[in-house]
Amino acid sequence: MDEFIKQIEGEFDDIKPGVLKPDSKFREVFEWNSINALILIAMVKTEYDVTLSADDLIAAKTVQDIYNVVSSRVK
């Protein structure tokens, strides 16, 4: 989980290290828009070879939610 948060922090300039927690609602931590969605999808695909769909992102509220989706699909 710490690794996952570090990877997200690495992708988004807006997020200062240490701000993001597992229960952080990512729509509240920084301005959430479609480009940010693509950045997150790209990071997860590159690092974990897991595909996040639009529905996954709509259903997920917190960093933990995304992490759960990713870990359930990692081969």
Next chain:
Amino acid sequence: MAVLSLPGIKLCGIAAAVPATVERNADYTWISQKERDSLIKNIGVETRHVAEKGITTSDLCVTAAEKLLTDLHWDRGEIELLVFVSQSRDYLVPTTACIVQDRLGLPHSCIAFDIGLGCSGYIYGLSVIGSMMQTGAIRKALLMVGDISTITTAYRDKSTYPLFGDAGTVTALEYSEGAAPMVFNLQTDGSGYKALMIPDGGARNRMSRKSFDVKPVSKGIYRSKMNLVLDGIEVFNFSLREVVPNIKALLNHTGASLDGVDFIVFHQANRLINETLRKMLRVPPEKVPYSIREYGNTSGGSVPLTMVAALAGDLRSGKKSLLLSAFGVGLSWGSVLVETENLCCPDVIEV
């Protein structure tokens, strides 16, 4: 697997033309300053060349062709095949390639027809021309690929308007017995056709007054049914799912490796997609050229435009081994391994 190996066809030259009018995404005030900065940085589009009213894709292609034919010193009477690949034809009827045959002064013995593909169009166009030239009966051919996408994007649709630019390209091919084969892997998944489409105006949903009603779709997105729809996440995931396996299957089939390829030229979809593909393939940045910063996503013309805009210096001298890969609307995608030698490659022309 539709892998085609087509020997005996030489790529002689490529030229590209874009409209002179430039729009800057920094000036796209429909979205916030912060979104503009993020768009320019991540999607990678800083400026786009946009056709003024009256300029068509074929105009850009014809301008490029005039220059290329002059530079190649080709006799127009010898050109017996013209393929025009576009989703922005001059007219709904007739076929644009017929009009271009006459405009360019090509002989009546010339075969001319259109192919209605977008993003993947250059790869498909090469495969069709290469296949038709196999017998050696046709010695010289022109492939025109381009689009004026900006006439179909709505200003108040942030998912399309700042992404697309206009371009027309032409590629000259010649039958040449010793030429190394072009090897293609072409694929289709029509189940995703709604991810990129113009809903109305064809035969399925005929044009009506309602077709032009502009409606809110989501935050920052207003458009009519005559405008281009782009489902960004759908196209993004499609590209990340399909392109790398397509390329790997092609490499497996030929026994080639990416180490032996000088450049990989991707369709200029958006910078984030292409950079992710590059990382997935573990290829260094210097092997993956871009034209998206200056020209935007130029649909089917983006691969040849990138070759001209970013690689002309390299392609003009010596032999180069290229992997071209394009993917999008259809959904349709494909890759080709191709070799060039002393390619005739005039600088990008502004019209």
